[in-house]
Amino acid sequence: MRTERLYNDDPYLTEFRAEVIETLTYGDKYGIVLDRTAFYPAGGGQPWDTGYLNDEKVTEVIEKDGKLLHIVDNKLLSTEVKGSVDWARRFDFMQQHTGQHILSACFEKLLNGSTDSFHMGKDIVSIEINIDSFSIDDAERIENMANDIIYSNLPVIARIVSGEELNSLPLRKMPKVTENIRIVEVKETDYSPCGGTHVRTTGEVGIIKIKNWEKCKGGIKFAFVCGNRALKDYGLYNTIIRALCEKLSARDSEIVEAVDKLLFDLRNTEKQLSASTQELIRIEADNTIKECPVVSGIRLISRVLDNRSINDVKLLAQYLTKVPGTVALLACKNENAQVIFSRSEDVNMDMNALFKAVLPIIDGKGGGNSRTAQGGGSRVDRLEEFMNNAKNLIISK
Numbered sequence: 001m002r003t004e005r006l007y008n009d010d011p012y013l014t015e016f017r018a019e020v021i022e023t024l025t026y027g028d029k030y031g032i033v034l035d036r037t038a039f040y041p042a043g044g045g046q047p048w049d050t051g052y053l054n055d056e057k058v059t060e061v062i063e064k065d066g067k068l069l070h071i072v073d074n075k076l077l078s079t080e081v082k083g084s085v086d087w088a089r090r091f092d093f094m095q096q097h098t099g100q101h102i103l104s105a106c107f108e109k110l111l112n113g114s115t116d117s118f119h120m121g122k123d124i125v126s127i128e129i130n131i132d133s134f135s136i137d138d139a140e141r142i143e144n145m146a147n148d149i150i151y152s153n154l155p156v157i158a159r160i161v162s163g164e165e166l167n168s169l170p171l172r173k174m175p176k177v178t179e180n181i182r183i184v185e186v187k188e189t190d191y192s193p194c195g196g197t198h199v200r201t202t203g204e205v206g207i208i209k210i211k212n213w214e215k216c217k218g219g220i221k222f223a224f225v226c227g228n229r230a231l232k233d234y235g236l237y238n239t240i241i242r243a244l245c246e247k248l249s250a251r252d253s254e255i256v257e258a259v260d261k262l263l264f265d266l267r268n269t270e271k272q273l274s275a276s277t278q279e280l281i282r283i284e285a286d287n288t289i290k291e292c293p294v295v296s297g298i299r300l301i302s303r304v305l306d307n308r309s310i311n312d313v314k315l316l317a318q319y320l321t322k323v324p325g326t327v328a329l330l331a332c333k334n335e336n337a338q339v340i341f342s343r344s345e346d347v348n349m350d351m352n353a354l355f356k357a358v359l360p361i362i363d364g365k366g367g368g369n370s371r372t373a374q375g376g377g378s379r380v381d382r383l384e385e386f387m388n389n390a391k392n393l394i395i396s397k
């Protein structure tokens, strides 16, 4: 016995009585088969309904081996069932699904673009249209046409048609099934084979808004929202814009200009800061050189610096080693240890070999060439030992 699908004739039906025909196991859950149901199973791009059978929550509705399964956590205690469908979820799907028919019809009429696929996600609905290009002007034309169809409040009629009638209808796409072909007609505007649930009149779709588009394999993929989703979306955007207006002390029409100015100012500030930092590091290098004595023709500088960026320390090493006879062993102590060993051109010493010799002390990685070597290690606690060992190796030579 097949389940009678009440949603086909009345998608507005949310409460119904039915009898359990069969209870199947479904993983660690149960699949309830009823003699009749108002629950729509997943299919045709539309997700399943949720709701209740008696007190058991229906978490999923699927078709398996020709049977329509209502998935519940526990077996039902009675074969007599009162079913109730989550109307907010269902009506949302009806708005999005009918909106998709209208939008697909507009793409067909205005741009000769056929709809290759349709997906209804939790937040966004998408369709793939077989066209090569699309502009903002096109978006405006498509949206105007689609929303005019909504304002005209045209009837939406779903019915099974005979083969003969089918041939006489200007179908937007060919049916996938060969019998009991159900046509959804947006009155004298669009004829499309479909098994989903739709609203009674186009006015109930409320609004259609294209959100964005991107190239895809077969054409262009569009994200759009209809009805209550569009209202929620508008609410979210409005909240964001209002928050930005307040932060930027700007009107909504001036936000982009205000952000541009902010970015321009930020770049200038960054440039100035960078120049000042360079100057400070140059002074730091001069002072360090002055303070450090020359022993056996070598000025050996060894410093552990707290919370400095590695780029600053690199620059400091560059300034220091411009002065002849200098060897700079510099470390930054942050979450990890970062280390640079560098020397002036005239000093005859292999910094890479020295670096590699002491690197295991801080469980480090890295390397370089005979003039400069750089790397990092996790053992911040052994940084002093690391630096002392490197210094001693230089002095012993």
Ligand SMILES: [Zn+2]
Binding pocket: 097, 098, 101, 184, 194, 195, 196, 197, 198
């Ligand atoms: Zn449909």
